[in-house]
Amino acid sequence: MTLSFGTRLRSAMDERGPLCVGIDPHASLLDSWGLADDIAGLERFTYTVVEALAGTVAVFKPQAAFFERFGSRGVAVLERATADLRAAGGLVVMDAKRGDIGSTMGAYAEAFLRKDSPLFSDALTVSPYLGYGSLKPAVELARESGAGLFVLALTSNPEGAEVQRAVREDGRTVGATMLAHLAEENAGETPMGSFGAVVGATLGDLSSFDLDINGPLLAPGIGAQGATPADLPRVFGAAVRNVVPNVSRGVLKAGPDAGALRSAAERYANEIREAVGA
Numbered sequence: 001m002t003l004s005f006g007t008r009l010r011s012a013m014d015e016r017g018p019l020c021v022g023i024d025p026h027a028s029l030l031d032s033w034g035l036a037d038d039i040a041g042l043e044r045f046t047y048t049v050v051e052a053l054a055g056t057v058a059v060f061k062p063q064a065a066f067f068e069r070f071g072s073r074g075v076a077v078l079e080r081a082t083a084d085l086r087a088a089g090g091l092v093v094m095d096a097k098r099g100d101i102g103s104t105m106g107a108y109a110e111a112f113l114r115k116d117s118p119l120f121s122d123a124l125t126v127s128p129y130l131g132y133g134s135l136k137p138a139v140e141l142a143r144e145s146g147a148g149l150f151v152l153a154l155t156s157n158p159e160g161a162e163v164q165r166a167v168r169e170d171g172r173t174v175g176a177t178m179l180a181h182l183a184e185e186n187a188g189e190t191p192m193g194s195f196g197a198v199v200g201a202t203l204g205d206l207s208s209f210d211l212d213i214n215g216p217l218l219a220p221g222i223g224a225q226g227a228t229p230a231d232l233p234r235v236f237g238a239a240v241r242n243v244v245p246n247v248s249r250g251v252l253k254a255g256p257d258a259g260a261l262r263s264a265a266e267r268y269a270n271e272i273r274e275a276v277g278a
């Protein structure tokens, strides 16, 4: 029987710590590594990160756009990296931020959440802004495959507020409504459910939101966007136990040396453990 994503994620967080390293091959990072912004550069960058960190970090979040910009050969690099990371015991959250109407959403879900798909991942980031209900095919397939979703609830960028903090007729904000849908999805699951929220670590005090969704909270924004591990308890309060903090550029800029990449990831992992008491 396949264990649920929530169960596998909790074990991975307990064993390796909650850090998620983002794999975002920006052109500027390739350049700072002394690599060309082409398929050979993408391959070298990606496999260096995979080899350096695959056995030690709990969660990886490749950003699909940085691979897609190279067409099918870039996607092939993403496929291989995803398989290699998973084979080394890491969990892969595919950051593709998919979201569409029902039947098309079903096809997106098949691309990332069907067990025999070349891009099968442990979880997928999705956008609920065509309506939470439009995500239903992805929720169903994730359950069937033992995978998870991370639903954009309160994003790290300042522009997100105009949608996510908009107040609905019932007085709740749109973001709070997404959190409530996720709490419902995860009700009764132990040790936690598989349906997570994306909540930026940059957002300051979130005490007006109920972050207790019995599921993971993916928290981007540490490092390049200005948040620090020390911010996590203040931003997330009691929910900090379920936070999976993501660092992309903050770790990646330490390359191309594999030892330097490992040290950067370890430094963040230690600071995070200290801050959240894990």
Ligand SMILES: O=C(O)c1cc(=O)[nH]c(=O)n1[C@@H]1O[C@H](COP(=O)(O)O)[C@@H](O)[C@H]1O
Pocket: 022, 024, 061, 063, 095, 125, 154, 155, 156, 157, 198, 199, 200, 220, 221, 222, 223, 224, 225, 246, 247, 248, 249, 250
């Ligand atoms: O879903 C995400 O991962 C995400 C949501 C969000 O609110 N903010 C955000 O920065 N992200 C992603 O998290 C990563 C952050 O990268 P760094 O700022 O380099 O650490 C990028 O891949 C973003 O696309």
